[in-house]
Amino acid sequence: MILYKYWSEVKIVKDKMRKRGLELLKNLRNDPKKKVELESKILSQLFETRIWQGTEVIAITMSLPFEFNTKPIIEEAWKTGKKCYVPKVLANNQMTFIQITPDTRYEKGVFGIKEPIGDSISSFSKTALMIVPGLIFNREGYRIGQGGGYYDRYLSNYKGITASLVFPQQLSDDWTPEKFDQPVDYIITTEKVIEV
Numbered sequence: 292m293i294l295y296k297y298w299s300e301v302k303i304v305k306d307k308m309r310k311r312g313l314e315l316l317k318n319l320r321n322d323p324k325k326k327v328e329l330e331s332k333i334l335s336q337l338f339e340t341r342i343w344q345g346t347e348v349i350a351i352t353m354s355l356p357f358e359f360n361t362k363p364i365i366e367e368a369w370k371t372g373k374k375c376y377v378p379k380v381l382a383n384n385q386m387t388f389i390q391i392t393p394d395t396r397y398e399k400g401v402f403g404i405k406e407p408i409g410d411s412i413s414s415f416s417k418t419a420l421m422i423v424p425g426l427i428f429n430r431e432g433y434r435i436g437q438g439g440g441y442y443d444r445y446l447s448n449y450k451g452i453t454a455s456l457v458f459p460q461q462l463s464d465d466w467t468p469e470k471f472d473q474p475v476d477y478i479i480t481t482e483k484v485i486e487v
């Protein structure tokens with residue numbers, strides 16, 4: 292961990308790391324073979340965990356092309372009888388989760404992220420497993436996301452289990468989390484599952 296002279300340096304460093312994270316994900320997208328190879332290793336790690344096997348509900352994003360492809364996870368969840376929920380962005384940097392099924396229709400929201408059409412109440416049990424997106428992660432489970440604070444806000448009231456799927460290059464301890472940053476419970480990498 293680094294000590295900062297000025298509080299604002301924390302934000303400056305986080306912002307640099309965020310840019311770096313975005314850049315490395317975009318580079319990985321340009322090497323689809325490598326991306327699929329890393330993703331399938333991480334998926335095998337995820338599907339072996341008891342947190343995956345033991346949950347009946349998952350909350351997950353509809354991924355953008357440069358992000359970890361979540362489609363195989365949603366399909367595996369349905370195949371094994373789990374319910375899936377995805378975020379819908381609301382006003383004031385809040386979000387809610389809506390259940391999807393193979394029949395769900397989508398519209399594009401902010402950033403072109405697919406969101407289910409129509410509204411429905413978010414309600415999933417405390418035993419849900421939430422797969423949390425991010426750009427950079429440290430070994431204590433703290434993350435730097437796209438910068439809206441959506442997950443930090445949501446997770447501050449969330450009681451279930453959280454895990455993130457992390458490419459090797461996304462792991463970095465060269466930054467300091469802020470007071471409001473919410474760590475995830477599990478970091479799932481190509482080689483191992485880190486319980487923080």
Ligand SMILES: Nc1nc2c(c(=O)[nH]1)N(C=O)[C@@H](CNc1ccc(C(=O)N[C@@H](CCC(=O)O)C(=O)O)cc1)CN2
Binds near residue numbers: 353439
């Ligand atoms: N696939 C996917 N879905 C996701 C996320 C994600 O990281 N990936 N999110 C993870 O959080 C939430 C959406 N995140 C968003 C983050 C920023 C902005 C956005 O409009 N940013 C503006 C201005 C930022 C601001 O006003 O604070 C911008 O960047 O110009 C929108 C959505 C929920 N869904």
Ligand SMILES: Nc1ncnc2c1ncn2[C@@H]1O[C@H](COP(=O)(O)OP(=O)(O)OP(=O)(O)O)[C@@H](O)[C@H]1O
Binds near residue numbers: 435437440443471
């Ligand atoms: N619980 C909270 N309540 C109110 N504001 C918050 C909360 N958590 C974070 N914020 C605000 O959200 C802003 C963005 O936070 P940050 O830069 O950590 O986003 P991020 O973690 O990258 O984004 P995300 O959580 O959407 O992936 C910060 O300016 C912060 O003040």
